[in-house]
Amino acid sequence: MPELFYYKSMRNIIGIDIGTTNIEYILADEKKGPICDLLTPNPLSAFGLDVMTRISKANDGRLDEMTSLLRVTIKNDIIKLMDDCFARSGLQISIVDIAGINIAANTTMVHILMNYDCSNLGSYPFSPVHIEAIKTDSDSLGFTASVPIPVNITQGFSAFVGGDIYSGLKTLPDCDDYLFIDLGTNAEMVLCLGNTAYITSAAAGPAFETCSKGHATDAIDGLIYMLKNGIMDETGLLTDEFFDSGYDCLGMHFSQKKIRDMQMAKSAVKTGIDLLIDSAKKELSIDESFVSTLKVFIAGTFGYNLDINNCIKLGMFPEWFKDKATAVGNTSLKGTLITGIDPQKNIREIFLANLPEFNDCYIKNMYFT
Secondary structure: OOOOOOOOOOOOEEEEEEOOOEEEEEEEEOOOEEEEEEEEEOHHHHHOOOHHHHHHHHHHHHHHHHHHHHHHHHHHHHHHHHHHHHHHHOOOOOHHHOOEEEEEEOHHHHHHHHOOOOOOOOOOOOOOOOOOOEEEEOOOOOOOOOOOOEEEEOOOOOOOOOHHHHHHHOOOOOOOEEEEEEOOOEEEEEEEEOOEEEEEEEEOOOOOOOOOHHHHHHHHHHHHHHHHOOOEOOOOOEOHHHHOOOEEEOOEEEOHHHHHHHHHHHHHHHHHHHHHHHHHHHHHOOOHHHHHHOEEEEEOOHHHHOOHHHHHHHOOOOHHHOOOEEEEEOHHHHHOOOOOOOOOOEEEEOOHHHOOOHHHHHHHHOOOO
16 A cells, blocks of 8 residues: 555545555544555456446446445445454444545446446446535445445546546645646546646556556566567567566566556557647647646556656656656545545546547557667
């Protein structure tokens, strides 16, 4: 888990970040600060590794099943969180001691959690049933029995830039111009220029979230090592010697499939950055020199221990990230403990796949450079 933050305005509270691959929890106490955390797999992975597959399954009549599974998992995880709290710190906190539960999640996870119709999430113009903040209680969601603890679900921006990103933006230092990237199954990006936010989502797949923070740098370093030593070429192809068996490097096994997954993920991220910057340039009639004023924040568990310069070497980040980018960990989870801050902007959503230059840009960025 990344470093935990505590904010004195809170009483005993549980923060939950429902990611596509994992669910992360934090229990914070007014006197002790953040005293316990928990990470568990998202059980909806059984219905597909990405949100589009899960939307399809929900629309095929399995929404009720998915909602029930997610709610039961969260209920059991909350019990485990409090059990872990006692085991780690000796503090016996029961459910009646919890003042509130704050949840941040992408829009698809919110729809499934709330049992909303997902049919408009899977096709253009990708219209969520509900994107605003939700106030409910734990009894209604089945997290507790006859103990109606307030539950607040963070509002989102759009179908593919959800409450997890909104929550994360609350944790950033005060600045007008920045690029925020959350590296997960969907690599969501927010380019803020004054009061305008350009947002987009790049389908990175599960490659990032299945690399824990302890292996993020090793995964990138391993790719660089193989590239430098001729074990794979710039197209990501392993040599004949290792094509079938894969290659072991820095404590990790790199199969050809794993390399391709990482390659597609890094291309999705770089393409998203490139086209988001280009869209802002065109709309505002400015040249690319504006990037020199940007602060860059890399969020997500994968990004917590990431070597930014090695990502630049692989072509996942542009050269201008050098000495500008900061890894900030799971900001979505941290943001569940912050109240009273509103990062709302004038939103311009960019649908990458609708841009005529998308395919060429994506293919170009597949190469390791």
